[in-house]
Amino acid sequence: MIRKMMVVLLGLALTFTFTFSGIAGEKGNKRKGKYTFRTTCRECHKPDASAKEMGPDSKTQAQWETVFNKEKGKYKELKCYKEGHWKDKKKNEALTEKDLLNIFTYLHAHAFDSPSPAKCK
Amino acid sequence: MATKTDTSISRRSFLKWSGAATAAAVAGGQAPVLHSLAYTGEKSTGSEPEYHFSACGMCLNKCGLVARVENGIVTKLDPNPKFLKSRGMLCARGNAGTSQLYDPDRLKYPLLRKGERGEGRWQRLSWDQALDLAAEKLTKIGEEYTRCGVLFTPGSDMQSQFVHWFAEVFGSYNVTTHESNCLLSRNRAYLDTFGEVPFADVLHSKYIIMAGANRFESIITPDSIDLMTAMKKGCKLVVLDPRFTKTAALAHEWFPIRPGTDMSFFLAITHVIIHEKLYDEKYAQEKLYGLDKLTEHVKKYSPEWAAKVCDIPAKDIRRIAQELAAAAPAAMIYPGRRTSDYVNSTQIRRAMAIANALLGNWDKPGGLLAARMVGTTGPELPEAPFYDDNPDDRLDHGSAHIMFDEEGSFKHTRDAIIAGKPYPVKGWFTYKINPLQSVANRRKTLEMIDKLDFMLTVDIAMSDTAWMADLVLPAPSYLERQDPAAGLQGSSACACVVTRDPVVPALFESKPVFWILRELAGRMGLEEYFSFTMEEYREQQLRKLPDSERALREDGVYYNPSKLYGIYEGKIYKTKSQKIELYNERYAEMGLDPMPVCKPLRENVPSDRFRMVVGRNAYFTHCTTQNNTLLNELMPENTLWIHPNPAKKLGIRDGGTVILSSKSGEGELKAELKKGIREDTVYMASGFGVLSEGLTNVFGKGACMAEILEDFTDELSGNMAMHETIVKVARKGAS
Structure with a gap:
């Protein structure tokens, strides 16, 4: 039984790794990503809130690629990620890989050095 | 200064000031309306005049003004002497604002089209009828074709931001504005060179080349006024224009350049600056990216070569390059505004931006300036909803190489609506914009309108665009409205904030678009997104500028004494290389010319054309x-x-x-x-x-x-x- 569970967990982990490792090269829905970023992250990252103000133009495209790259795993080191704030607040569920891909696509498309740099407004 | 806003027009005083109030037919309509509202010049016997601060709305500059009101009538508009951005000036258009306010051709109440489009048969509606109809039609299109099935096209107005906000909460990404008929090519070129679109420090410049811009007639504040002042102080102005404009008439030199060949001139300027080593090598080493590649690239673009392309003598091109470089960094190729001219306009403007980069004028007096801190803050609005059935992107997505996500392209959007691909758009909401007159190929715009189920226009007068709409809603002029605060960049003159309160009450049944959108939102289940008042919105905009309320009340303008020069000291540029990009890596990756390449014109002019x-x-x-x-x-x-x-x-x-x-x-x-x-x-x-x-x-x-x-x-x-x-x-x- 335990062995079976381990296989399932390993399978899930591999699936996650496979999907998410390619995030910087995949294309998500940047408009959905904007919505998810705003409803998930903005509460703390808006001006004068508890965390540093953050929007797409807070980083370069390369920096966003690093943050959302599975191998470097930067996003997992973020305090808010570790504390479980990366979740769909309506459903009270962790963000899915698709959600993360959408957020990345939004942030990357409007990064500091992108063709259309933008704040989160 | 008093800023009383409770003035009102009694019927008696209205008639006295209006001369003859005549019944006439509304534009192509059937209902009688007042036809004449002109000030007769009769001296007022009433109370003392009142004076109100406002900001002009006759063009995009928003110049500060003082409105004189006598017996409830605006009798004169004067410049606000404390408004630095316009150097205390109000132009002919600004002075003519009273004629917009009292224009007999103004729209007076909601109108519903009854005949064929363009036939001019209208039915007067009550506001409730009009808003119920608009809400029903927009909702129906949203349900049938997704929310992206409605296109929103706001003009350049202080309330246009609410149209953008309405589009967002309604759920449509399809928003086009004036900009894809105007300045996107310049913006693209400067973003892709400097990482930012600059403001020109005309006042402190010693040498300006103006290519295609007509700044003494096409007024931009403070540039138009500063150009004259700078020239009085010794600044040299060289104009390239196929027309002898008033700017050309006042310039030191005018060259009637062959249209479409500006790139050749500026590549030759770059050739001379590089090959005669007229640039600052230390600056180039620190700030510029791709100088080696550019040096090689412009070898062939000599003044002698360019002279044959652009009809400007080689000796003049060489001399101008030398004079320009000698005046640097207080010298510039003026970036201009409307750059909607050629199929390679971005690359033409890249050639100008690159020449500017070699002058080392970025962030320096007399050169090109970064945006200054104004200090207004975006209001905290509820999170806009997301509609899962919406398509992934805009209708015109991918129709040009590097588009601006929030602007798109009116031309490509129009083509997509006509084709019905990649998805149908069946509704159009326009506000104070007139694409039927301003956008090339009117017949195609009419064809696009024929594809629509519903078209709604909000405007002051019956423009051609309103004339073709299904529902026309009357808006007040800028002198009758309360508006949000607007932060303005005034180059070296100032960074400032203006706002508007009604100078006189709104005439007829006109209603601000903010009110219209709130009413529509209420009818469409979106009221939570428009639950704020204008006062609350403005308060949030100004919340980080504690002195602004007093300054706006006492002076009609608030100034932020923010840093002007040296903003980029110690900072990286917002480009891929984090330097000023003479060579654009992103273009190269996309298969585009990383540096401007001079190519033959799309079509030469035959001798009989x-x-x-x-x-x-x-x-x-x-x-x-x-x-x-x-x-x-x-x-x-x-x-x-x-x-x-x-x-x-x-x-x-x-x-x-x-x-x-x-x-x-x-x-x-x-x-x-x-x-x-x-x-x-x-x-x-x-x-x-x-x-x-x-x-x-x-x-x-x-x-x-x-x-x-x-x-x-x-x-x-x-x-x-x-x-x-x-x-x-x-x-x-x-x-």
Whole structure:
């Protein structure tokens, strides 16, 4: 039984790794990503809130690629990620890989050095 | 200064000031309306005049003004002497604001189209009827075609931000504005070179090359005024323009450049600066990316080569490059604004931006400046909803190489609506914008409108666009409204904030678009997104500027004494290389020319044809003020500028009627023989040849620019290319 569970967990982990490792090269829905970023992250990252103000133009495209790259795993080191704030607040569920891909696509498309740099407004 | 806003017009005083209040038919309609509201000049016997601060709304500059109100009537508009951005100036258009307010042609109440489009048969509706209908139609389109099935097109107005917000909460990404008919090519070029679109420090410049910009007529504050002041202090102005504009007339040197060849001139300027080592090598080492590649690239672009392309002598190109470099860094190639001219406009502007980069003028006095801190803050609004059934992107996504996500391209959007692909758009909401007059290829815009189920226009007057709509809602003028705060960049003059409160109450049944959108939101289950008042919105905008309320009350303007020069000291540039990009890596990756390459014109002008160019004068704002009674006196109709030599060959006399035609359409207007235009080029002003019978001063006058122009676009940005049309000119009656 335990062995079976381990296989399932390993399978899930591999699936996650496979999907998410390619995030910087995949294309998500940047408009959905904007919505998810705003409803998930903005509460703390808006001006004068508890965390540093953050929007797409807070980083370069390369920096966003690093943050959302599975191998470097930067996003997992973020305090808010570790504390479980990366979740769909309506459903009270962790963000899915698709959600993360959408957020990345939004942030990357409007990064500091992108063709259309933008704040989160 | 008092800023009392509780003035009102009694019927008695209204009639006294209006002279004759005459019943007449509304533009093509059936209901009687007041026809005349002109100030008679009769001296007031009432109370003392009141004076109110406001910001002009006759164009985009928002110059500070003081309105004099007597017996509830605005009798005079004067400049606000404390408004630095316009250097205390109010132009002819600004002075004519009273004529917009008291224009007998104003829309007075909601109108529903009853006949065929353009037939001019209207039914008067109550506001409740009109809003119920609009809410029902927009909701139906949203349900049937997704929320992206409605296109929103707001003009340049202080309340346009609420149209953007409504579009977002309604759920449509399809928003186009004025900008894809105007300045996107310049923005693209400077973003892709410096990472930011600059403001020109004209006042402190010693040498300015103005290519295609007509700053003494097409007024931008403070640049237009500062240019004159700078020239008095010794600044040299060189103008390249196929027309002898008023700017050319006042310039030290004017070169009637061959249209479309500006890139060759600026590549040759760059050639001279590089090969004569006229640039600051230390600066270049620290700040510029790709100088080695550029050096190699421009080897072939000598002044001798360019002279054959652009019709400007090589010795002049070389001398101008040397003079320009000697004046650097207080020298510039003026970036301009409307750059919607050629299919390679972004690359043309890249060539100018690159030459600017070599002058080392970025962030320096007399050069190109970064945006200053203004300090207004975006209000905290509820999170806009997301509609899962919506398509992934805009209708025009991917139709040009590097588009602006929030602007798109009107031309490509229009083509997509006509084609019904990649998805159908069946609704159109326009606010104070007139694409029927301003956007090339009017016939295509009419074709697009034919594809729609519902078109709603909010405007002050019955523009051509309103004339074609299903529902027309009357908006007040800027003197009758409460508006949000606007942060303005005024180059070295200032970074400032202005706002507006009603100088007089709104006339007729006109309602601000903010009110209209709130009402629509309430009818469409979106009320939570419009639950704020204008006062609350403005309070949030100004929450980080504690002194602004006092300054706006006492001076009509708030200034932020923010840093002006040296903003980039110790900072990286917002480009991929984090330096000023002479060579653009992203372009190279996308298969685009990483440095501007001079290519043959899309079409040369045959000997029996002309290239048509367009441009502004000081009287008109795009296609919106031609019907203004005061301004119309200055130019009652447009004419075709044509050189006397080709005119003679064609049997055309000065003042004679000509037929102007292109692959898009044709028009009839009077010829104006001018030696100050190239023999291969013709020019006409915009805003005439209207469809709308509701514009009584201009209906039946002149020809329509949008009818003649073909709709080419800049390949990189999707911006319209308005100088690509080759036209035929014939004397009326000639065989």
